[in-house]
Amino acid sequence: MHDDDAALALQALGWILTDEPRAERLLGLTGLAQADLRSSLGEQATLAAILSFLTSHENDLVACADALQVPPGAIAAASQRLEGMRP
Numbered sequence: 151m152h153d154d155d156a157a158l159a160l161q162a163l164g165w166i167l168t169d170e171p172r173a174e175r176l177l178g179l180t181g182l183a184q185a186d187l188r189s190s191l192g193e194q195a196t197l198a199a200i201l202s203f204l205t206s207h208e209n210d211l212v213a214c215a216d217a218l219q220v221p222p223g224a225i226a227a228a229s230q231r232l233e234g235m236r237p
């Protein structure tokens with residue numbers, strides 16, 4: 151797991167959590183409970199799920215990328231690497 155990808159996923163999670171409906175959608179789509187999310191933040195699968203959530207919703211992807219000042223493609227590439235694929 152790339153440290154930069156993990157850091158980007160954690161930053162993205164911080165952005166996701168700033169909006170309650172978006173945070174609830176993340177939990178609903180990933181199947182994670184809040185406690186599970188907290189306890190699994192160091193796991194590659196959880197970090198991949200966070201970025202995959204964004205790449206599945208273009209509006210959120212673009213808004214998050216803008217907020218984090220990174221290209222949307224950087225989030226997509228990190229998602230692929232965390233999922234075990236090559237960009």
